[in-house]
Amino acid sequence: MEAKVLYTIMKYGLIKEKDNIVVGVSGGPDSMALLYLLIEAKKQIDFNLIIAHVNHGVRGNEALEDELFVQRKAKELGISFYSKTTDMIAYGKEKGISSEEAGRELRYGFFREILDKYGGGKIAVAHNMNDQAETLLMRIMRGTGIDGLGGMEFITHDIIRPILNISRNKIEKYIEERNIETVLDKTNLLPIYTRNKIRLELIPYIEDNFNPSIIESLWRLSQISSIDSKFLEEYSDKKYNLILKSEMENYIILDKELFRRQDISIQQRIIRKSTEKLRGKLQGLTEQHISSVVDLFNFGDTGKTINLPDGIIAKTDYNNLIIEKGKIDVPKEYSYKLDIGNNYFPSVGYNFNIKVLPREEIQDIKSNKNLRFFDYDEVKGNLILRNRRNGDRFIPYGMNGSKKLKDYFIDEKISRDLRDKIPVIADSEHILWVVGYRTSNLYMVKNNTKRVLVIQYFDSNNREE
């Protein structure tokens, strides 16, 4: 085990001599095993090891005991120790993100604070082969391409994962054989978070019914995908540089003829790359966005425009393909019929998925900012996506009286400029949802609701995990 981890560290260059390595230690088996394995590696590579522990403030006394346990271990081992207590639930609410994501941001933020004191370094985390399998299943279920199937890497920027290729079984065996003391993180045992549900329900079900070696099969899938995806990325980078005519802060111009000679697999990657360069991120760019641009760039008429998230525009002229940061070029007034299934409107750039499900089927799904449920039997006529009209009123969820939409916007401190851009979903009589904001009380899912309308909005800040 020690040899395997040392091999990983050397092969992927995870730790070099004199590096500062902060290892996040919860006290659970995975992070305790990582800690002891890093101590072993230190015998071969002379680096500086620092232990950090974050108390997420969700498990009261028990969490305090864990903190004291890790602190005591650090002292015994003679390793510097830092800890911090945070409130991930409050932080999540404040930032409008899930508490899992909040926890992650707080943890890494703290680790980097520590590293700053030391003049920089890397963060070692205890992700293992089982975590990788869970990540893959999560991504497969939520929707991904082969780039997502690569899963987590041994090293991403300043984060290193020295035990990524070791299964939880082997970690537990190591802990047992070495008599390493650990604590039990009970939050890992509740199937409330998506990841725990995958770990505690889905994977055991697959192991029992389909493949007892599912963890290893998914590991191989991640390795194969990662190799293919890296090759495709590098190849597309080369082609991008060949096709590129001009790359400025506000626009990218590509050679139409050279672009059209590429395979669609490479074209898609070049479009993704260009958009990412202008926006600084990929989130929210869906496969439908990309294939609309692919169609436009291959067959589209000069003058046609496609709107992408964050006001990015794709268009063509005689010789060129252009992707640029525009003023958001949404029609002054727009109104589109929404159908069951996927709805993508290139001229405004919005992307919705619409379903109607029997009430029983949505019990376990939680709504969020971009995923909302409505009583389908209350819907009159067609569903319409449009921007606001003079005189629009709506009844915010939880309230009884209706309100001018304009007043709602004012109360929510939404700038005049934005008010015209926020889409609403309405039927022939009322507004159901001010997208990204409140839903209407009229369409609330009640106990006697039979069919539930599920609307998912893919916004440009959608995070995959």
Place this chain on the structure above:
Amino acid sequence: MEAKVLYTIMKYGLIKEKDNIVVGVSGGPDSMALLYLLIEAKKQIDFNLIIAHVNHGVRGNEALEDELFVQRKAKELGISFYSKTTDMIAYGKEKGISSEEAGRELRYGFFREILDKYGGGKIAVAHNMNDQAETLLMRIMRGTGIDGLGGMEFITHDIIRPILNISRNKIEKYIEERNIETVLDKTNLLPIYTRNKIRLELIPYIEDNFNPSIIESLWRLSQISSIDSKFLEEYSDKKYNLILKSEMENYIILDKELFRRQDISIQQRIIRKSTEKLRGKLQGLTEQHISSVVDLFNFGDTGKTINLPDGIIAKTDYNNLIIEKGKIDVPKEYSYKLDIGNNYFPSVGYNFNIKVLPREEIQDIKSNKNLRFFDYDEVKGNLILRNRRNGDRFIPYGMNGSKKLKDYFIDEKISRDLRDKIPVIADSEHILWVVGYRTSNLYMVKNNTKRVLVIQYFDSNNREE
């Protein structure tokens, strides 16, 4: 719907004027919808439509009623009708394949017989978007790379799938709106086959707990993977032709220097391609085989040899990489220790996965020719993979007395030549398994068995579905 199917037919060239198209009709909703959609398409494209029905002889009278139903429909519609009764269970036993696979072989065999009478043509089958999702999940669970994630294609050789991009929901709606009469295939409702289990248990679980649009997400994954995988295949073909020095019936010689300049993603594909050319098939070539050859070809010493399935050998000399059909070059006597996890022995070319599981966890998994269960508590000492030794004895499963292994081979009519090659798995005292043949009665899993040893052999005829 008619327009969408016609678009698919045109776009992928599924049906041309004057084609003979045999459509397999079970009488269920999917195939009846396909039948009516093809009748619509016939109004635009002048082709010859033929209905075929196979009675698999597993549901007695009910199956006969289905056959008569399809026959009556064919008559009403004025379309030629052929039917055949088969015994897929007997056929499966005879051929040593699952009854699902047997059913598939018998169906396609019959369809091709019909087409032969017409001078050739294509077979239309009713695979839909849900079937595609099931295929992807099955492959993901069993282990696959991105090439497998492409799933089924609209056209593969002589098989066309005109409704592959239509979901089961939409098919049912179409059936309802058009008032098309159908029968219910009850074998689809039993979660006994892997595929039915995925359909009836796994997908609904994922829809309820993780993603109500899982079918569409998997569809997108298949489309993306198929685009990427086709590009990688074409690119590797080009590189293969560049690197190839000589391609004969019994060997392939590649240029070492040019090979080493390729990305590992492409190297893997070139090795797969070369091996496939010599063997005529890919089945049984695992990722471990391929990565051993990649290592040999990139870093290996001249003179080292790797054994691949079916007696294919990979080796290098000063300037060349060689893949050749050898005499099976297995050491005369060999003996290797087997460990928990994956075991691959390049010098003999065998590949085993070994697990130990608690008894409760294997209740639903069925053993087959290459997947066997043993009582782990009966195992003494190390597990060993070896060929036969003089004086070997073993107690075939279901028998009480022990038998000379030699006599067992004679009874099984195994040629002398093969007898030395068949590997056995033994512990320090007895033979557990004559691999590919019988297991030992001594290690039978009993009611009081606590830990089960699971051994999976990846043989060169392993079929993925």
